[in-house]
Amino acid sequence: MAVGDTAQIISSGTMSGNSVSLTSIPQTFSHLELTVNGCYDDSGTDSNWLYYKFNGTTSSEYGLFGGRIYNGANGTISTQTYGNASGNYFTGFPGTNKDAYSNGISKLRIMNYSNTTSQKPLLVDGRHVHYVSSSDKSDRLLTGVGAYPTTTTSLMNSGISTIVITGSGSLTFKSGTRYMLIGWP
Amino acid sequence: MVGYGENGSVVGPQNLPTSSVASGVWSLAEVTEASRDSIWPQPSYPLIELIATVSGTATVSSIQFTSIPQTYRDLRIVAQADSTTTSAGLRIAFGTGGGAVDTTDSNYQYVGYYSDAGSGQSTPAAYRPVYPGAARLVLPGMTWPRASGDVYGVAVWEIPDYVGTTLHKTIMGNAADRISPTLATSGVGGVGRGVLKWDNTGAINKITFDLTTGSFSDYYHFKLYGLGS
Numbered sequence: 001m002a003v004g005d006t007a008q009i010i011s012s013g014t015m016s017g018n019s020v021s022l023t024s025i026p027q028t029f030s031h032l033e034l035t036v037n038g039c040y041d042d043s044g045t046d047s048n049w050l051y052y053k054f055n056g057t058t059s060s061e062y063g064l065f066g067g068r069i070y071n072g073a074n075g076t077i078s079t080q081t082y083g084n085a086s087g088n089y090f091t092g093f094p095g096t097n098k099d100a101y102s103n104g105i106s107k108l109r110i111m112n113y114s115n116t117t118s119q120k121p122l123l124v125d126g127r128h129v130h131y132v133s134s135s136d137k138s139d140r141l142l143t144g145v146g147a148y149p150t151t152t153t154s155l156m157n158s159g160i161s162t163i164v165i166t167g168s169g170s171l172t173f174k175s176g177t178r179y180m181l182i183g184w185p
Numbered sequence: 186m187v188g189y190g191e192n193g194s195v196v197g198p199q200n201l202p203t204s205s206v207a208s209g210v211w212s213l214a215e216v217t218e219a220s221r222d223s224i225w226p227q228p229s230y231p232l233i234e235l236i237a238t239v240s241g242t243a244t245v246s247s248i249q250f251t252s253i254p255q256t257y258r259d260l261r262i263v264a265q266a267d268s269t270t271t272s273a274g275l276r277i278a279f280g281t282g283g284g285a286v287d288t289t290d291s292n293y294q295y296v297g298y299y300s301d302a303g304s305g306q307s308t309p310a311a312y313r314p315v316y317p318g319a320a321r322l323v324l325p326g327m328t329w330p331r332a333s334g335d336v337y338g339v340a341v342w343e344i345p346d347y348v349g350t351t352l353h354k355t356i357m358g359n360a361a362d363r364i365s366p367t368l369a370t371s372g373v374g375g376v377g378r379g380v381l382k383w384d385n386t387g388a389i390n391k392i393t394f395d396l397t398t399g400s401f402s403d404y405y406h407f408k409l410y411g412l413g414s
Contacts, residue, residue, distance in 0.1 A: 007232040009413055037345035069298055101386055103352040127357045127380035131294040139296040176351030180413055
């Protein structure tokens with residue numbers, strides 16, 4: 001890419017079912033920005049995880065450190081490590097238990113994603129809120145910084161060309177849920 | 186199908202004025218084939234475009250974006266602002282259809298966390314949650330009076346799928362406030378992150394910012410961008 005090149009939408013669209021695969025991601029941009037917004041189509045779910053898997057890697061290569069608050073009226077913020085052992089990155093994502101039209105935002109920003117020599121640093125951001133009263137609330141706000149892969153050198157020799165977005169368990173995405181993958185020069 | 190160069194045909198390679206074209210330029214034959222077969226390459230749409238800017242120095246009670254085009258997928262707002270009153274919280278209101286913006290607090294919900302440094306402190310205090318509630322608040326303590334020394338706040342907000350009509354609208358924001366030339370010694374800077382939901386499924390075509398107390402003054406600069414299509 002050169003100065004003057006523009007950011008472009010690599011892929012965007014609606015989401016249904018339990019999973020969306022973004023494959024053949026061009027290796028020609030500087031960094032990626034992936035945004036998912038919407039919710040799970042499940043009235044029994046307050047909030048659950050939304051997972052991201054890179055290049056099919058299932059092992060513990062998803063190093064992440066971050067903090068989150070949830071049901072913030074509790075007045076607590078936890079600072080924790082997430083993801084490394086799970087084989088995924090993840091953020092919170094709402095169901096329709098508290099709001100039939102819930103709309104959470106989950107975002108990954110992956111820097112230098114196409115390099116073939118080192119880790120790919122990234123920012124993870126997931127937020128949603130529903131707060132009518134202290135007894136009618138659901139909110140998640142998670143922010144973290146990560147690096148993929150965590151330890152395995154051979155995995156560093158490939159740029160990120162595939163991202164699979166998967167709902168927790170058998171949860172499916174509600175109509176209106178969307179994703180957009182942007183490549184930035 | 187009539188072949189190239191035949192009577193009544195489209196212009197073809199047999200009719201080329203020259204066969205030499207610059208590198209990276211379509212030849213006339215390629216243009217002809219693409220036109221005939223309706224296989225034009227998809228154009229590269231610009232990802233991000235500036236929709237509007239609101240800036241000024243005169244005191245105003247609100248910042249308004251109206252008639253927002255419905256042709257993008259996401260909105261992004263970048264702002265720098267100053268206020269007449271200390272500890273002014275920045276509020277947002279959305280509008281859809283032909284009506285006014287919705288300023289009913291109970292139609293909005295907010296949660297975020299915030300960190301600032303008390304007077305004399307050189308390092309920020311631990312993050313602390315801003316208690317959620319039904320409010321149009323997008324960031325607390327966003328601005329600070331310039332009279333105390335060119336102090337202002339900055340923020341970026343993102344609104345995915347603002348044209349969607351199925352789900353409620355959510356906006357996420359990151360900000361720093363009380364930015365001052367004397368920040369290093371005054372120790373009054375703060376950073377915040379938050380998320381706000383508007384309980385309305387309508388497409389957003391109006392956005393208004395105002396303050397919980399006071400007005401925008403001295404210097405304010407809001408830019409609204411459209412992303413995607």
